Amino acid sequence: MTDASRAPRERPMSPHLSVWRWHITMLTSILHRATGVAxxxxxxxxxxxAVSLASGPEAYSTFQGLLGSPLGLVVMFGLTWSVFYHLANGIRHVVWDLGHGLDVKSANASAVLVIAFACAATLAVWAIAFMTGAL
Known part of the structure; x- marks a missing residue:
């Protein structure tokens, strides 16, 4: 027979935000999910x-006016950043799937690289758009 007591044990704490400190790989995980939704x-x-384009010139000009508004431009800027971030982080995950870059130092460095790439690529695309008169 065992000598275990029948008294209720204290349950372990859940790994909540108050227990874990923030780090960059946690941020990149959350951003990957958020950019997927975006x-x-x-x-x-x-x-x-596509629907506005098929609906005729009046519907299309209304749609263009909406996306050309300040709020529309902010949304499009955010979508541009989301595309580049999700792309770069997806490549990072493929590298991890191959068994590379899984140590803490490499994971942190690749997280910084992903965020820097997304910011630089987004700014480059929008700078080109402004220089060519697309906006």
Whole structure:
């Protein structure tokens, strides 16, 4: 027979935000999920673009006016950043799937690289758009 007591044990704490300290790989995980959701919204905007294009010139000019508004430009800027971030972080995950970059130092460095790439690529695309008169 065992000598275990029948008294209720104290349950372990859940790894909540008050227990864990923030680190960059936690941020990149959350941002990957958030940008995935943002890309779904972007797909809906793309579908709305196609519907407005098929609906005629008046509907299309209304859609262009909406996306050309300050709020529309902010949304499009965010979608641009989401595309580049999700792309770079997806490549990072493929590298991890191959068994590389899993140590803490490499994971932190690749997280910084992913965020830096997303910011630089987004700014480059928008700078080119402004320089060519696309906006």
């Amino acid at each position: 890309l779904y919204v972007g797909a809906l905007i793309g579908a709305a673009w």
